Amino acid sequence: MLEVENLVYDYPGHRALDAVSFTIERGSITALVGPNGAGKSTLMRLCAGLEQPFSGHVRLDGADVHANPRAAHRRMGFLPDFFGLYDDLSVAQCLEYRAAAQGVPAAQRKSVALAAAERLEIADRLGQKAGTLSRGLRQRLAIAQAVLHEPSFLLLDEPASGLDPSARIGLSGVLRNLARDGMTILVSSHILAELEDYSTHILMLRQGRVVEHAPLITMGAVTERRVEIRLDFARPVVELRKRLIAIGNIEVLSCGSDEAVVVSDPDPIARAAMLASVLAAGLPLASFSPERRSLQDIYLARMKAAAERPPLRLVGPE
Known part of the structure; x- marks a missing residue:
């Protein structure tokens, strides 16, 4: 166009x-x-x-x-x-x-x-x-x-x-x-x-x-290759990040004591298996939902990354 x-x-x-x-x-x-x-x-x-x-x-x-x-x-x-x-x-x-x-x-x-x-x-x-x-x-x-x-x-x-x-x-x-x-x-x-x-x-x-x-x-949580899922737990869990990583099929993006954001395959069956493995590990999962970043979050992150890049250097003949 x-x-x-x-x-x-x-x-x-x-x-x-x-x-x-x-x-x-x-x-x-x-x-x-x-x-x-x-x-x-x-x-x-x-x-x-x-x-x-x-x-x-x-x-x-x-x-x-x-x-x-x-x-x-x-x-x-x-x-x-x-x-x-x-x-x-x-x-x-x-x-x-x-x-x-x-x-x-x-x-x-x-x-x-x-x-x-x-x-x-x-x-x-x-x-x-x-x-x-x-x-x-x-x-x-x-x-x-x-x-x-x-x-x-x-x-x-x-x-x-x-x-x-x-x-x-x-x-x-x-x-x-x-x-x-x-x-x-x-x-x-x-x-x-x-x-x-x-x-x-x-x-x-x-x-x-x-x-x-x-x-x-x-640029948000959902792409063709991955989905970011927010997991909320019924109570604080000691070493929650380590316990999630130990499950073996979960990438942890961020983690607190009673919540975490993890990466899952976008396929619903794979996502269901991932959630089942969290419950099978004895973690008190209370709720889950797609984690979507706002446009403001995306904008601030990209602008920060751009500001941190080294400036372009023009190289010419000596």
Whole structure:
């Protein structure tokens, strides 16, 4: 869907993006995360064709975004972190004006505006001025403007910024619906718990470089090769780790006196055998459940590992 190849972008005295490469799959919702100054907003603007890279390429379905940005914009929607609305225009007027800017024929603008308003659940506000809307409704109007031309790829930079918890939940539902409708979405946010609700992939940036890009399902407790299981015991067990290891078919990841996280084969029969062996060893197993790491835990662990890696050394001729 979207291919980014060796993207480099410099500000005066500072390299914002350094050889960034990744591919976003069609139909995915990719969470773009990283500390302040990592290059997230710069990457968004480059992917949207609003900035020219120092080197590298951005391709949307094989077409170079920067070679023909107007053609790319017909297939993209973009909502920047700081967006503006015409406060004196009604919601309907804002949407119809945007439809005109996107080249929608005059006869279709009202229907296109109505469809976008219904999709974002603001059809009951069509006559209300944009300047009187709440923060959450303004955000919905801005997204409606970004998607009314039915883009195949949507970029959202901090869409939940400033929203209350109820509005964030509503936004999560909106993004899931857009993905179900066939849009591929790249969304940046500092609210990791919110991203976890709807994202399928994660793209981590640090100091202008990609730390990791992977499906979320492969970064949690469950993969094709292993399952992490939390074991809770009815009472503290002396030398619990040693007793678990002594069973012989258990890898212990962490252990306390009355709980442990172990690795099991994902096959249910093998998992049942492992649990049976724990009981057969006389351990007072009270409950067990899959142990899933949160997106925040994954993010912090990856960023810590990236910070501990030695910096790259450029080796040239003596």
